[in-house]
Amino acid sequence: xxxxxxxxxxxxxxxxxxxxxxxxxxxxxxxxxxxxxxxxxxxxxxxxxxxxxxxxxxxxxxxxxxxxxxxxxxxxxxxxxxxxxxxxxxxxxxxxxxxxxxxxxxxxxxxxxxxxxxxxxxxxxxxxxxxxxxxxxxxxxxxxxxxxxxxxxxxxxxxxxxxxxx
Amino acid sequence: xxxxxxxxxxxxxxxxxxxxxxxxxxxxxxxxxxxxxxxxxxxxxxxxxxxxxxxxxxxxxxxxxxxxxxxxxxxxxxxxxxxxxxxxxxxxx
Numbered sequence: 516x517x518x519x520x521x522x523x524x525x526x527x528x529x530x531x532x533x534x535x536x537x538x539x540x541x542x543x544x545x546x547x548x549x550x551x552x553x554x555x556x557x558x559x560x561x562x563x564x565x566x567x568x569x570x571x572x573x574x575x576x577x578x579x580x581x582x583x584x585x586x587x588x589x590x591x592x593x594x595x596x597x598x599x600x601x602x603x604x605x606x607x608x609x610x611x612x613x614x615x616x617x618x619x620x621x622x623x624x625x626x627x628x629x630x631x632x633x634x635x636x637x638x639x640x641x642x643x644x645x646x647x648x649x650x651x652x653x654x655x656x657x658x659x660x661x662x663x664x665x666x667x668x669x670x671x672x673x674x675x676x677x678x679x680x681x
Numbered sequence: 682x683x684x685x686x687x688x689x690x691x692x693x694x695x696x697x698x699x700x701x702x703x704x705x706x707x708x709x710x711x712x713x714x715x716x717x718x719x720x721x722x723x724x725x726x727x728x729x730x731x732x733x734x735x736x737x738x739x740x741x742x743x744x745x746x747x748x749x750x751x752x753x754x755x756x757x758x759x760x761x762x763x764x765x766x767x768x769x770x771x772x773x774x
Contacts, residue, residue, distance in 0.1 A: 542731065542734050542738075543727075543728075543729035543730065543731050543734050543735070543738075544729070544730045544731055545731065546731070546733070548731075548734050548737065548738070549738075550748075582760075585753065585756060588749075589749055589750070589753050592746065592749055593746070596742060596746060606743070607739070607742035607743060607746075609726075609727050609728075609739050612726070612727050612728040613725075613728050618728075619728070620728065621728060622724050622725070622728045622729070622730060624724050624725055625724075627730065629730045633728040633729065633730070634727060634728045634729040634734075634735075635727060635728055635729075635739075636738070636739070637727060637728075637729045637734055637735065637738045637739055640738045640742070640745075641734070641738065644745070644749055647749060647752065647753065648752065651752055651753065651755075651756035652756075654756050654759075654760055655756055655759050655760075658759055658760055658763035658764070659763065661763065662763050
């Protein structure tokens, strides 16, 4: 990877991550949501992987963390859905909506500017799905990066065996 | 026999396509009761301004759970496929 590409990736990845988090957190107010924002965050993760020349061990530990993030996201989604059962209603019942608690603000009907602390389980589920998408796409990126790195190393090894390396 | 089956399948698909293209009127759904209910009640019931998200994560949350599970399974499958090549190469060494 050339120096220019790596430098631009280093500039861009935090912006991608923050913008993705913005899309996820405002999923109940603006277009977008967990899946879309998670994909934007995963783009940031891809740029971060480009900007850092990680060793195999570092990449593997990061991949393991991303696997945990993915699993936690899906588990959180399940738990939030099961929360409806705990409150004496159906699976996926939106129990915190309009209660005044966390994310429980009431919304005036009709067009309005929108407030962040509304929507009940919807923003929480958006966050869970966003983390799941970020973790899942990062694991896929790590997998392809590993295979490409092995192919490169194999090609170099064959060259060295053939005596082509000066 | 197979030629007959192919001709029958082609005819069936063509008939279904013709029905969809000409039989249904565009922009006039048979019943819009659910749509109107969502538009009228989504804001007060879920507290979310974005009605699309209210449907995806609240009214139709179960479908979204399936979607998230599909993503999870896809990642697991990709990881498995890419991992196996690596172990095979290590075994050869």
